[in-house]
Amino acid sequence: MFNNDLVLIIPIIFLVITGIMLMLLDAFKVRSVLPLISIIGFAGAIVLSIPVNDNQRLMKTAFHYMGITDPGMLGLGGMIATDGLASLIIIFLCASGLFTLFFLGDFLKRQDKPIDEVYALLVFCVVGMILLANARDLIITFIGLETMSICLYIMAAMFKRDLKSNEAGLKYFLLGAFSTGFFLYGIALLYGGSGSTNYAMMNMADLADSGLLYPGLALILVGFLFKVSAFPFHAWTPDVYSGTPTPLTGFMATGSKMAAFVAFGVLLNTILDAGVVDREKVFGAIAVLALLTMIYGNFVAIQQTNLKRLLAYSSIAHSGYVMLALCAGQQGLMAAIFYMFIYTLMNIGAFGLIGMYEVRHEDVDENSWKGLGLRNPWFGAALSLFLFSLAGIPPLAGFMGKYILFVTIIKEGLVLFAILGILTSVVGAYYYIRVIVTMFFGKPEEPVAATTWNWAPVTGVAILAALVLLFGVYPSLITGQLDSLYTTAAAGMTSFSQSAP
Numbered sequence: 001m002f003n004n005d006l007v008l009i010i011p012i013i014f015l016v017i018t019g020i021m022l023m024l025l026d027a028f029k030v031r032s033v034l035p036l037i038s039i040i041g042f043a044g045a046i047v048l049s050i051p052v053n054d055n056q057r058l059m060k061t062a063f064h065y066m067g068i069t070d071p072g073m074l075g076l077g078g079m080i081a082t083d084g085l086a087s088l089i090i091i092f093l094c095a096s097g098l099f100t101l102f103f104l105g106d107f108l109k110r111q112d113k114p115i116d117e118v119y120a121l122l123v124f125c126v127v128g129m130i131l132l133a134n135a136r137d138l139i140i141t142f143i144g145l146e147t148m149s150i151c152l153y154i155m156a157a158m159f160k161r162d163l164k165s166n167e168a169g170l171k172y173f174l175l176g177a178f179s180t181g182f183f184l185y186g187i188a189l190l191y192g193g194s195g196s197t198n199y200a201m202m203n204m205a206d207l208a209d210s211g212l213l214y215p216g217l218a219l220i221l222v223g224f225l226f227k228v229s230a231f232p233f234h235a236w237t238p239d240v241y242s243g244t245p246t247p248l249t250g251f252m253a254t255g256s257k258m259a260a261f262v263a264f265g266v267l268l269n270t271i272l273d274a275g276v277v278d279r280e281k282v283f284g285a286i287a288v289l290a291l292l293t294m295i296y297g298n299f300v301a302i303q304q305t306n307l308k309r310l311l312a313y314s315s316i317a318h319s320g321y322v323m324l325a326l327c328a329g330q331q332g333l334m335a336a337i338f339y340m341f342i343y344t345l346m347n348i349g350a351f352g353l354i355g356m357y358e359v360r361h362e363d364v365d366e367n368s369w370k371g372l373g374l375r376n377p378w379f380g381a382a383l384s385l386f387l388f389s390l391a392g393i394p395p396l397a398g399f400m401g402k403y404i405l406f407v408t409i410i411k412e413g414l415v416l417f418a419i420l421g422i423l424t425s426v427v428g429a430y431y432y433i434r435v436i437v438t439m440f441f442g443k444p445e446e447p448v449a450a451t452t453w454n455w456a457p458v459t460g461v462a463i464l465a466a467l468v469l470l471f472g473v474y475p476s477l478i479t480g481q482l483d484s485l486y487t488t489a490a491a492g493m494t495s496f497s498q499s500a501p
Helices: 004-008 010-027 034-048 058-065 084-110 117-134 138-156 163-194 204-210 213-227 237-243 246-252 255-273 279-301 307-326 329-357 377-391 397-411 415-441 455-473 476-484
Strands: 051-053
Touching: 010 034, 010 084, 010 117, 034 084, 034 117, 084 117, 084 246, 084 255, 084 329, 084 455, 084 476, 117 138, 117 246, 117 255, 138 163, 138 213, 138 246, 138 255, 163 204, 163 213, 163 237, 204 213, 213 255, 213 279, 237 246, 237 307, 246 255, 246 307, 246 329, 255 279, 255 307, 255 329, 279 307, 279 415, 307 329, 307 397, 307 415, 329 377, 329 397, 329 455, 329 476, 377 397, 377 415, 377 455, 397 415, 397 455, 455 476
Parallel strands: none
Antiparallel strands: none
16 A cells, blocks of 8 residues: 555655666766766656646546545655745756756767766765755755755766866865854754754744844845855855856756745745734835845946856846746745746756867857857857847746746735846846857857767757747746645735736
8 A cells, every 4th residue: 555645655656766876876886877877856746746637646547546635735845845836846856967967978978987986976976956946844845955955065076187177076075164154053953942953843933032032044045045046155166166167157057046945945934924924014024135136236247257156146136137026925925936947948958068169168258259159059059049038038937937926926015126126137137148159159269179969968958048038928827737736824915827918
């Protein structure tokens, strides 16, 4: 007889089994099938998570017809969400790992660094992201955060004999461990004041009366701000992004941020919905941090000539946009999820293309890209598409992501912050377009040999570019899903999908 709790977390179990299988195959030196097994793992988890009707997953429906009862939308004794929205988040996070695989094998081969352990790390990292994003208990939140973080620390230092990679891993680990201390202390304060770590069982009135609510929430906020590289906890970002293997940088900048934003948004809304804290004060503090993050990220990115550092500071600015969305409550969380999925497509595509061109660290300097768009027109066109989307140029998906996000913020009454966010986004468009101008109008300083690429990264670029175009024209394909999975906390509010034209 199957255990109901296990049925609810079938996609996670499937990924864990995949990760263990990858470790065993690597140990027995059966390494040629590792990429294929990884693809099967992510694709299988996506299929098992597909919402087929109201808050039901394909596998859960199958078990229902086998006579297995459904105990509800929470698994592991109420510690992790398994509803339709949680399933959609699993799909988005698995997609980030799946798209990364298109570029990873080719990059490692061209760098002559066949590190086969990376496939198991990638799978377990996604498992940590899923636990973090769907946690409904602070213990699971911490387990997910650390599972994800440890894998990312190792990925950052993947090239053991590369000084930049060593620097990236060491900085990320030391600062990450420091932020974990804040996070754990915050959990301890919330537990001490409420008597529970489970979101549904935390006594918010006692927590507010104890005086531990604001200090605990502030310390947890510090931990999350580090993970999403928000100001003033961003210092690690440019060095870590520069030293991490390029396809993994794209993965690091997207999936981990999505998981952290969803986790913090859920916890924040849980506390605020209890009515024990001043919403305006909390949202005001987060909005100010978001504004500083947007301003800092965009204005420092202008000064960068290294493309990976440019995208690193750009990612700081994008974190500011999403933080601002969290100030719009439940509806803002939906907008943040949509934006982070679109950002995942754009960013993995951009970093994937940079990794395809990169042989040495010097290759990511803007000067070495002069004339690249004319020498390789399809390459230049693809990168231009992703950069235009990151800049928010219609009719690409990046425009729709920003449009829905800022409309949601304005509806919440944060008009001034939305205007300032839009203005900083205009600043961001400058440095994206500058790269495009360099590729097509810059004169190369020396002749560059023609470059050829394997089918896998080319296929990945084609799929990502098609999705960026598709969701730019038909954003309702995602917003409609989010709207149908909208929680009862949003009842009475304007339909989320109505934000999209």
